[in-house]
Every structure is written in structure tokens, then in C-alpha cells.
Amino acid sequence: MSRNVSDSLGIGESADVLLQTPLSRRAKVWKYYDPDLVEVDNVPKVVCKYCSMKLACKYGTSSLRNHIGESCPKIDDDFRNRFLATIKKKPSDVGFVFDPQISRQLMIKYCIHAKVAFRKFEDPYFEEWMDSMQPTFKVIQRHTVRNDCVDTYEQMKDQLRIEFESLDSRVCLTSDMWTSVQELGYMCVTAHYIDGNFNLKKKVISFKKVKYPHTSAAVEETLCKCLNE
Ligand SMILES: [Zn+2]
Structure with missing residues (x-):
């Protein structure tokens, strides 16, 4: 099937798939429609389970929602109100203020x-x-x-400093040497500790260049710098 048909559906699936198989459709409104589409004048249409009206869903599911929520002649008011309640926005979406x-x-x-x-x-x-x-x-x-x-x-570093200051547990350090594509040596220092809630935590506290040659003295100097900081 041509690209145009699947585009005209606007729901990102090819019309072949839509016409032949039950779909995994996420919008709640789909359960009010038959799982299989019908083709009318080469246009795939969705069939209302209640009044059998055939609707195009070219631009997403809003026409399907409007049909059930406003105009389906076979749906009574109670049923319609329950449907409208299910598609209402969450309380957090109402009164949104852009900051x-x-x-x-x-x-x-x-x-x-x-x-x-x-x-x-x-x-x-x-x-x-x-x-x-x-x-x-x-x-x-x-x-x-x-x-x-x-x-x-800087803010996160300050927070981490405060966390370390208030820590009851010991802190274990591990270090790794890394070589960049320019052949520069870097040392990564990771702190491992158990926080007040008994969670094991792991934080990278330093990622610094180590001066060449990478002797034990150079590594020690970088590590001390990191701990002093
Ligand atoms: Zn209907």
C-alpha cells in the first residue's frame, strides 16, 4: 500500500496492517469502535460499535472522541458522561502555569x-x-x-559536600585511569558509601587530568588535590 494511505490515517501504521489485524491502540476511545477497519472508497474507516457509523480518523483520534462524547445517537447521557469522565485531564494538568x-x-x-x-x-x-x-x-x-x-x-557539588559532612559511614574510594583520544591521561575518582537510609551510593567526585609521566607520585598528587577539594 502506498505511503499516502498510511499518512492519511495519521496514526503511523500502514493501512494494510490497520485493515487486517486487531490493533494495539493506546487511546481509551478505541474500545468504543470495532477492532477492524472497513474501506470506503479506498479510505479506511473506523466503525462505531453502537451506531455503526463509519468515521475517518485522518487527524488522530479527536473525531472518534467527539462522536462518542457528543453525537453518537445510540448512546444515553449516563454512558456519555462516564465516557467524558474517563478522558478528562488529570488534576495536575488543569490550571497549569508556565514558569x-x-x-x-x-x-x-x-x-x-x-x-x-x-x-x-x-x-x-x-x-x-x-x-x-x-x-x-x-x-x-x-x-x-x-x-x-x-x-x-557547582550546586550539585555543594550538595554532595554537605552530604559527606553529615555522613556517619566511612567512604571508600576507587580510581580509574583513562586515556583520551589525544593520549592525555585522566583519573576518575569514585566515592562509595552508605547513606543515612542504608542505601549504597556511588558518586564520581573527580575527573582530572594527570600530568605526564603517570608515576605513582603524579597519581598521588592528583588524588590528594581531589580529596582536599
Ligand atoms: Zn456511534
Whole structure:
């Protein structure tokens, strides 16, 4: 089947698959419709279980929801209200207030976790994408993203310092030597400890360049620097 037909369905599955097999459809509204589609004038349609009306679902499931929630002639008010209650938004979605500061923090969190290069934030399509969701959100430039990431790093380091200060348990250290593609040596120091809730924790507390040659004295110097810090 051609690409156009599956595109016209707008639900990302080929019409062949849609017509032949029961679907794993996630939207709750699907259970009010027959699992098999019918083809009317070469257009796959969804059949209402109650009134047998055939509906196209070209742009997602909103037409299917509207039919059950508003216009299906075979559905009584009680049934309709129960259906409408199931598709209501969660309380947390109601009264949502956009907070640019929170969005910015979450964006930085994502950037660090997904290892997104700072320059990607200056991609014109990124700004366009953000604009389409929240035009009042100002996309920050790469230097600001970098500064925000460093600030976040410093804050987390402070938190970790406070955690270590208040710790009753001992801390064990392990270290690993790494060599970069430029043949530079780095030492990674990991602290292992048990926190107040008896959870075993593991934190990388240092990732520093070790001066060449990597003698035991050089390793010791880097480790002491890390512990003093
Ligand atoms: Zn109906």
C-alpha cells in the first residue's frame, strides 16, 4: 500500500496492517469502535460499535472522541458522561502555569543528561520548535547554556559536600585511569558509601587530568588535590 494511505490515517501504521489485524491502540476511545477497519472508497474507516457509523480518523483520534462524547445517537447521557469522565485531564494538568525559570532548569538537566552539545541550542529549528510550544520562552544562547550547566555542577557539588559532612559511614574510594583520544591521561575518582537510609551510593567526585609521566607520585598528587577539594 502506498505511503499516502498510511499518512492519511495519521496514526503511523500502514493501512494494510490497520485493515487486517486487531490493533494495539493506546487511546481509551478505541474500545468504543470495532477492532477492524472497513474501506470506503479506498479510505479506511473506523466503525462505531453502537451506531455503526463509519468515521475517518485522518487527524488522530479527536473525531472518534467527539462522536462518542457528543453525537453518537445510540448512546444515553449516563454512558456519555462516564465516557467524558474517563478522558478528562488529570488534576495536575488543569490550571497549569508556565514558569520560564523551571523550564530553563529542566532544559539544562536534559542537556547534561543527554549530552547535548551547547551549540545545538543555537540551531534555528530548535528555536522555531520551542516557539511553537511556548512563544514566551526565550531560547538561551550557547554561552548561557554553558554557564547554567557549570552553575548546576557547582550546586550539585555543594550538595554532595554537605552530604559527606553529615555522613556517619566511612567512604571508600576507587580510581580509574583513562586515556583520551589525544593520549592525555585522566583519573576518575569514585566515592562509595552508605547513606543515612542504608542505601549504597556511588558518586564520581573527580575527573582530572594527570600530568605526564603517570608515576605513582603524579597519581598521588592528583588524588590528594581531589580529596582536599
Ligand atoms: Zn456511534
